[in-house]
Amino acid sequence: MSRSLLLLDVDNTLYPPSRGVVERVDALINRYLVERVGIDAAEVDAIRRRLWSDYGTTLHGLMHRRGIDPADYLRFVHAIDLGELLAADPALVVVLGRIPLLKVAVTNGSAAHARGVLDHLGVRALFFRVYGLERLAFVPKPYVQAYQMVLADLHALGRDCILVEDRAVNLRAARQLGMRTVYVADGGPPAPEADVSIGSVLELERALGRDCILVEDRAVNLRAARQLGMRTVYVADGGPPAPEADVSIGSVLELERALAALA
Numbered sequence: 122m123s124r125s126l127l128l129l130d131v132d133n134t135l136y137p138p139s140r141g142v143v144e145r146v147d148a149l150i151n152r153y154l155v156e157r158v159g160i161d162a163a164e165v166d167a168i169r170r171r172l173w174s175d176y177g178t179t180l181h182g183l184m185h186r187r188g189i190d191p192a193d194y195l196r197f198v199h200a201i202d203l204g205e206l207l208a209a210d211p212a213l214v215v216v217l218g219r220i221p222l223l224k225v226a227v228t229n230g231s232a233a234h235a236r237g238v239l240d241h242l243g244v245r246a247l248f249f250r251v252y253g254l255e256r257l258a259f260v261p262k263p264y265v266q267a268y269q270m271v272l273a274d275l276h277a278l279g280r281d282c283i284l285v286e287d288r289a290v291n292l293r294a295a296r297q298l299g300m301r302t303v304y305v306a307d308g309g310p311p312a313p314e315a316d317v318s319i320g321s322v323l324e325l326e327r328a329l330g331r332d333c334i335l336v337e338d339r340a341v342n343l344r345a346a347r348q349l350g351m352r353t354v355y356v357a358d359g360g361p362p363a364p365e366a367d368v369s370i371g372s373v374l375e376l377e378r379a380l381a382a383l384a
């Protein structure tokens with residue numbers, strides 16, 4: 122059976138990094154480290170880098186190393202005006218609305234922040250559930266436990282899910298659990314960890330279409346299918362192969378050979 126759940130990261134996945142949301146949150150994380158934790162401003166960057174690489178997120182590191190209150194931290198660092206940075210995205214509404222999978226947001230931020238982003242983009246009604254760090258016992262992606270908590274709560278298995286994410290490091294654990302992974306590269310190189318890399322979430326249908334193989338005798342019918350990411354087999358019946366097709370065969374009786382070529 123095909124996959125039924127679409128797990129979507131929120132920040133820098135549902136909108137491009139150029140919107141500047143993550144920069145604003147980052148600036149507040151730095152302020153938190155200075156004002157609430159008492160770290161010298163000159164050391165903040167180095168300490169954050171270490172916490173990120175050792176604990177996945179700054180918050181996770183601060184909880185372990187400094188015993189801070191995670192709720193207070195999340196309130197502090199997400200106190201930004203999303204309305205200044207994000208606007209309704211009708212194209213995203215159309216793309217997500219057309220994908221017939223249950224959509225679930227999984228973020229390393231707070232649920233309130235994630236819901237705010239979904240509200241400003243105009244897509245909140247399309248989401249079945251939002252998992253912020255509070256619901257994951259503050260264990261962030263890329264830890265496998267974060268995904269396991271989401272799956273347990275959804276009564277789902279990894280093989281039921283497709284994860285869409287802009288941080289390549291977060292894909293690995295998802296793959297270990299059997300999820301299919303889509304990396305949103307935003308102009309960067311594709312991620313070798315991902316099953317598919319796309320430039321923007323607006324290309325998601327193309328990434329998901331790869332689950333389908335269209336078998337067709339009219340070459341003109343292949344083009345739109347390819348635009349949606351489907352792989353295509355052209356049945357030539359003695360005619361020339363179709364350049365639009367991934368594979369051309371003489372008759373449908375050769376389909377096994379075509380599928381082997383596509384595998």
Ligand SMILES: [Mg+2]
Pocket residue numbers: 130131132133134286287288
């Ligand atoms: Mg992200």
